[in-house]
Amino acid sequence: MSILFLLIPLGMIFLGVAIWAFLWAVRSGQFDDMEGPAHRILMDDDDPRIPGRTKTAKDDKPPSDA
Amino acid sequence: MAEQESSCFHCGQPVPSGSHYRVEIDGQSRDMCCPGCQAVAQAIVDGGLTDYYRHRTATSVTAQNLVPEELQNLAIYDQPDLQRSFVTNEPRDAAEIKQASLILEGIVCAACVWLNERHVNALPGVIEFRVNYATHRAQVKWDDTLIHLSEILRAIAAIGYIAHPFDPGRQEQLYKKEKSQALRRLAVAGLGAMQVMMLAVALYAGDYQGMESRMQTFFRWVSLLIASPVVLYSARPFFTSALRDLKRMQLGMDVPVALAIGGAYLASVWATLTRSGEVYFDSVTMFTFFLLAGRYLEMGARHRAGQAAEELVKLLPAMATRLTETGEEVVAVADLVPGDRLRVKPGDSIPADGRVIEGSSSIDESLLTGESLPLTRSIHDEVVGGTVNVESPLIIEVERVGEDTVLAAIQRLLHRAQTEKPRLAGLADRVAGIFVGVILLLALAVGWWWWQHQPDEAFWIVLSMLVVTCPCALSLATPAALTAATGSLTRLGVLTTRGHALETLARANHIILDKTGTLTTGRLQLQDIRLQGSLDEGACLRIAAALEQASEHPVARALSHEVSDVPLAREVTAIPGQGLEGLVDGTRYRIGQPGYVSELVPQVASHEVSEGSQTEVWLASELELLALFSLSDSLRPDAAESITDLKRLGLKPLLYSGDSEAAVVGVAQELGIEDFSARMRPEDKLKAMHALQTEGTVVAMVGDGVNDAPVLAGAQISLAMGGGTQLAQASADMVLLSEQLPHLPRAVEMARATLRIIRQNLAWAVVYNIVALPLAAMGYVAPWMAAIGMSASSLIVVLNALRLNKHYTQRGAAHSRSAKLDMA
Numbered sequence: 001m002s003i004l005f006l007l008i009p010l011g012m013i014f015l016g017v018a019i020w021a022f023l024w025a026v027r028s029g030q031f032d033d034m035e036g037p038a039h040r041i042l043m044d045d046d047d048p049r050i051p052g053r054t055k056t057a058k059d060d061k062p063p064s065d066a
Numbered sequence: 067m068a069e070q071e072s073s074c075f076h077c078g079q080p081v082p083s084g085s086h087y088r089v090e091i092d093g094q095s096r097d098m099c100c101p102g103c104q105a106v107a108q109a110i111v112d113g114g115l116t117d118y119y120r121h122r123t124a125t126s127v128t129a130q131n132l133v134p135e136e137l138q139n140l141a142i143y144d145q146p147d148l149q150r151s152f153v154t155n156e157p158r159d160a161a162e163i164k165q166a167s168l169i170l171e172g173i174v175c176a177a178c179v180w181l182n183e184r185h186v187n188a189l190p191g192v193i194e195f196r197v198n199y200a201t202h203r204a205q206v207k208w209d210d211t212l213i214h215l216s217e218i219l220r221a222i223a224a225i226g227y228i229a230h231p232f233d234p235g236r237q238e239q240l241y242k243k244e245k246s247q248a249l250r251r252l253a254v255a256g257l258g259a260m261q262v263m264m265l266a267v268a269l270y271a272g273d274y275q276g277m278e279s280r281m282q283t284f285f286r287w288v289s290l291l292i293a294s295p296v297v298l299y300s301a302r303p304f305f306t307s308a309l310r311d312l313k314r315m316q317l318g319m320d321v322p323v324a325l326a327i328g329g330a331y332l333a334s335v336w337a338t339l340t341r342s343g344e345v346y347f348d349s350v351t352m353f354t355f356f357l358l359a360g361r362y363l364e365m366g367a368r369h370r371a372g373q374a375a376e377e378l379v380k381l382l383p384a385m386a387t388r389l390t391e392t393g394e395e396v397v398a399v400a401d402l403v404p405g406d407r408l409r410v411k412p413g414d415s416i417p418a419d420g421r422v423i424e425g426s427s428s429i430d431e432s433l434l435t436g437e438s439l440p441l442t443r444s445i446h447d448e449v450v451g452g453t454v455n456v457e458s459p460l461i462i463e464v465e466r467v468g469e470d471t472v473l474a475a476i477q478r479l480l481h482r483a484q485t486e487k488p489r490l491a492g493l494a495d496r497v498a499g500i501f502v503g504v505i506l507l508l509a510l511a512v513g514w515w516w517w518q519h520q521p522d523e524a525f526w527i528v529l530s531m532l533v534v535t536c537p538c539a540l541s542l543a544t545p546a547a548l549t550a551a552t553g554s555l556t557r558l559g560v561l562t563t564r565g566h567a568l569e570t571l572a573r574a575n576h577i578i579l580d581k582t583g584t585l586t587t588g589r590l591q592l593q594d595i596r597l598q599g600s601l602d603e604g605a606c607l608r609i610a611a612a613l614e615q616a617s618e619h620p621v622a623r624a625l626s627h628e629v630s631d632v633p634l635a636r637e638v639t640a641i642p643g644q645g646l647e648g649l650v651d652g653t654r655y656r657i658g659q660p661g662y663v664s665e666l667v668p669q670v671a672s673h674e675v676s677e678g679s680q681t682e683v684w685l686a687s688e689l690e691l692l693a694l695f696s697l698s699d700s701l702r703p704d705a706a707e708s709i710t711d712l713k714r715l716g717l718k719p720l721l722y723s724g725d726s727e728a729a730v731v732g733v734a735q736e737l738g739i740e741d742f743s744a745r746m747r748p749e750d751k752l753k754a755m756h757a758l759q760t761e762g763t764v765v766a767m768v769g770d771g772v773n774d775a776p777v778l779a780g781a782q783i784s785l786a787m788g789g790g791t792q793l794a795q796a797s798a799d800m801v802l803l804s805e806q807l808p809h810l811p812r813a814v815e816m817a818r819a820t821l822r823i824i825r826q827n828l829a830w831a832v833v834y835n836i837v838a839l840p841l842a843a844m845g846y847v848a849p850w851m852a853a854i855g856m857s858a859s860s861l862i863v864v865l866n867a868l869r870l871n872k873h874y875t876q877r878g879a880a881h882s883r884s885a886k887l888d889m890a
Contacts, residue, residue: 001281008265008288015261015292022253026246036199039176042121 074099076107076226078125082627092116106226113185113225122177126226140216140223142396143231149215152231162211163193168204168219170197171228178227185225189213201370204229241369248365252358255300258292259351265289266348270850279341286338289347297331301354303361317502319541325506326532327353333529343526349533349853356860357541364545368565370556386417389461406464410455416462418451419471424461426642428619430454432582432771439590439681440620442643452772456619457642497828498540501835505535512843523845531842534852535835539859543827546867551820554871559788559804560813567799569824570783571817573764577712577810578755578777580769581723581733582699584787585807588770590624590681591700599692606693608633610685613646613657621683624697645683655692657685667691699729701736704808709737711811715818717766722751724773751777768802768810770794785810816870823870827863834859 025031074081075089075096087098089107098104106126110118143149153166173179179197182204186195191212197204206218215231222229265285272282301324308324311317330346330353337343388397389407399417402408407423410416416429426444431453440456443449449462450472468474509528516524552562562568582588595603607628612635614622626632638648645658647666656666663684683695709719721742723730730744743754755777758765767774767781770790778784779797786798788805795801802809838855841847847855 001278004281005284008284011261012288012292015257019254019257022257023250026249026253031246031249033198033200036176036179036197039199040180042176 073097074103075119076103076126086631091119103226106224109224109226110181110185113188115181115184115225118177118181121180122175124174126174126178127172140219142216143219144214144216153215162209163207164210164215165205165207166215166231168206168222168229169232170202170204170222171230172226173197173199173202181225182222182227186218186221189218189221192218244365245369248358248362251300251303252355252362255296255351255355255358258296258300259348259355261292262289262296262347262351265292266850266853269345283338283341286345286347289345290335290338293331293334293347293351296351296354297327300358301327304354304357317499317506319498319502322502322505322532322535323353323357323541326535329529330533333525344848346529346533346852348850349856352853352857353533356857360542360545360860360864363549366549370552387411402464402467404464404467408462408464410460410462412455412457412459415454416449416451416460418464419466420449420451420462420464422447422449422460423463425459427455427457427460428642430456430620432588444642457617458640497832501540501832505532505835505839508839508843516845527843527845530845530847530852531839534838534842534847534855539831539834539856539863540828542860542863543831543867544824546864547820547823547827547870550867550870551816551823555813555816558809558812559802559806560785560809561801561803562799563801564799567783568817568820570764571766571800571814572821574766574783574814575717576720576758576763577717577766577768578720578722578751578781579739580771580774581721581725581730583770583790584768584774585705585721585733585737586699586701588699588789590620590697592624592628592695593698593700594696596694596696597692598694599687599690601692603693606685609650609655609692610657610683610695612650613638613648613655617646621681621697625683625695654688655685657683660684663691698732701733702805702807704806706737708807708810709739711808712814713738715811715814717814722746722754722777748773748776752780755780769798785813819870823867827866830862830866831859 073079075091076098079099081087081097081099087101087104088095089098089104089111090096091107091111096107098107110116149164149166153164155161155164170182173182176199179199182197183195186192186206191209192206193209194207195204195218206215208215208218219229219231265288269277269282269285269289271277272285304320304324304327307318308320311321327350330350333343334345334347334350337345386397386399386402387394387409388402389409394409402418408417408420412427422443422445424445426442428440429443429449430440431450432440443460448465449460452472509531512531513524513528516527548565548568551568555562555568579585595606597603597606601609607625608631611626611629611632614625615632615635617640633650635648635650638646640646641658641662643659644662645656647654647656649655654666656663660682663686666688667686667690681697683697685692685695712719718741719737719739721730721734721737721739723733723742723744724746725744727744730742734740734742743750746754751774755765755767759782764783765781767777767784768787769775769778769784770787772791772793774786775791775793775797778786778794783800784798785800785802786795788795788801788803800813802813834855838847842852
């Protein structure tokens with residue numbers, strides 16, 4: 001059981017890291033918008049990179065069904 | 067998908083029959099309801115952003131057809147003087163890189179965020195544009211040498227959203243600071259509680275199975291180390307507010323909380339140092355965490371409400387066009403002085419009280435007086451600031467500004483009403499006060515008794531009593547329920563801007579309704595056509611629409627909305643307040659007031675004018691009288707149903723209106739409202755309401771206009787319509803953003819359900835305490851039992867509150883948004 005005297009202080013170091021990481025996240029604005037990012041990831045921004053779909057955001061013509 | 071035939075692809079509103087507005091989207095031609103939607107959809111297609119239509123989860127808001135002048139007006143936002151209030155330079159030394167905050171109107175789903183970001187970020191000169199979906203606000207950073215703010219605003223308008231620059235101000239920064247501090251405290255408490263709990267389980271197990279004493283001491287010391295920041299940092303708000311309460315000789319919820327946390331912590335430290343007694347570190351940390359979580363939820367709801375309320379009043383100062391010797395200049399309304407000459411364009415609101423010196427026009431005073439029809443004003447007539455010029459340009463001379471205007475007088479009335487407002491004390495506050503007093507007295511008594519009999523046990527028993535009685539459940543009871551309820555109401559489109567609103571709404575037993583703009587749409591609609599001549603209905607309507615096409619008068623809007631293929635009218639002359647004359651297909655026609663129209667065809671004897679709330683408009687050619695149109699400000703489609711629902715809920719509806727007797731009687735009869743008064747000024751409404759309030763009734767008020775604002779402020783609980791004036795919304799406790807009357811009874815039901823849940827929660831907390839207290843007082847409660855009991859009671863309270871969320875959103879989703887017929 002003496003191993004606990006090592007493991008528990010180790011656990012506390014991890015606790016410190018976890019708290020630091022969380023505080024960093026709060027400071028850098030990760031919690032400012034709790035809803036947007038969940039939806040944002042669903043929107044495709046990479047259309048031009050997909051083969052066969054070459055239209056760009058600046059395309060003036062209505063896209064044809066290609 | 068079958069309804070795509072008849073509803074606008076962009077906004078989902080029904081497409082008027084025979085509409086020719088179409089846009090090709092993804093190779094398919096789609097129907098549009100109006101030129102506004104058509105322009106917006108075309109702009110989205112042209113920008114290559116049709117993905118928006120694939121991703122969106124709600125239909126867009128009907129696009130306002132912004133006239134070029136309004137877009138031109140955005141240019142005032144480029145003025146350096148004006149920009150100083152809301153634009154910052156980022157970084158400070160680079161003059162050309164600017165940053166501003168915008169409020170975005172029209173965001174309905176996440177795809178709107180995507181659309182805005184893609185569209186605006188593609189503009190040359192825009193460095194960064196980020197939309198916060200939760201708050202509907204955007205941050206824009208741009209290079210002023212490449213693009214101006216007005217161009218960005220115009221680009222946003224082109225895709226159908228409206229952006230207002232605003233000054234985020236100190237309040238906003240305060241919110242942000244408060245939120246991040248609360249999150250940090252919550253994180254420290256949460257992570258700490260987990261670790262301490264892990265150690266506590268080992269300690270409890272050690273109590274049963276035996277444990278080396280050096281191991282026990284080690285565990286206690288580690289727990290102490292982790293719990294210390296939780297108590298000293300995370301729990302600090304409880305200590306400071308308990309201290310504040312004690313200084314003011316009050317007993318708030320925080321006093322027993324602080325006592326329990328502080329006492330348990332100090333006792334546990336003592337036990338650790340002396341290797342005796344019990345440690346309560348797990349209870350202390352968990353207690354702190356639960357309470358902070360509750361406070362955090364409450365804070366979120368409060369901030370959302372605060373921001374919403376702020377949005378209503380924070381818009382930039384209104385502008386006026388002043389005539390000078392050299393030309394025209396745009397000035398802030400605040401800078402006007404009596405004697406200034408102003409040009410007021412049709413569609414603009416009149417900036418200050420004054421007198422007409424040139425031109426004549428119709429003035430819409432409905433927001434100020436409740437009168438549904440515009441009134442004619444010509445040279446030497448007085449006009450009131452805040453009313454809207456409908457028909458033709460006017461030049462007015464300012465007579466009164468600032469404090470002396472009619473609007474300011476109403477505002478003063480509003481402030482007085484606000485201070486005189488009778489308030490209902492919150493249920494939780496009353497219960498908490500009694501509860502805390504009782505607990506503290508009991509703890510003293512029990513401590514004294516044990517001190518007499520077993521002095522060494524007394525401290526531990528009093529402590530476990532304070533921990534186990536746990537004001538935790540009690541203090542979570544209200545915020546949890548209110549947060550859940552305001553959340554689901556917001557999803558319905560009912561915004562709660564003040565904390566007490568739900569509780570008071572649940573107790574309301576009278577509901578005062580305004581007529582124009584609240585029960586009715588506030589817009590005239592064609593009710594009936596009576597043909598008098600040789601032409602059929604369609605032909606008459608087309609002629610009428612042709613004549614009225616250029617006019618902004620409500621009658622004109624109602625008539626031209628009926629027809630889609632409008633012929634061209636020539637030589638149209640308008641006599642404000644009388645009517646219009648013009649040539650359609652070579653024939654001379656007149657439309658308007660009976661007296662004016664019958665001048666063209668003198669042989670027609672003046673017809674009997676029908677009674678009631680209807681407005682009569684005649685149409686005649688030189689040969690004969692063609693048709694009589696009757697128009698009225700139509701009731702909102704669900705008004706009758708909503709009134710019935712309100713009555714079923716036990717609320718007595720009353721109708722107070724500033725409109726004419728005939729109009730009010732008609733509406734009241736149609737809706738089955740027995741109690742109504744007409745021609746009421748704001749003072750009259752307020753007086754009548756005070757009379758009701760002195761009889762001990764709880765009055766809810768629903769209104770939309772400036773004239774309603776004092777009454778809204780004076781009522782115990784008030785709701786403003788989303789389409790109403792800012793002043794009304796700012797003085798109301800709740801805002802009906804959806805503008806759907808059926809949401810009124812639903813909000814009442816929701817409020818009552820909330821009150822029911824709060825009562826249940828409080829009852830549960832009290833019952834739990836009644837059971838736990840004697841056990842603790844007799845010394846039967848071990849620390850681990852206190853911890854479990856406390857957590858379980860808090861959890862039950864929160865889960866009970868979450869029921870509010872589920873039940874009502876499902877019913878809310880079934881209702882479609884229909885009533886918002888915008889000027890198209």
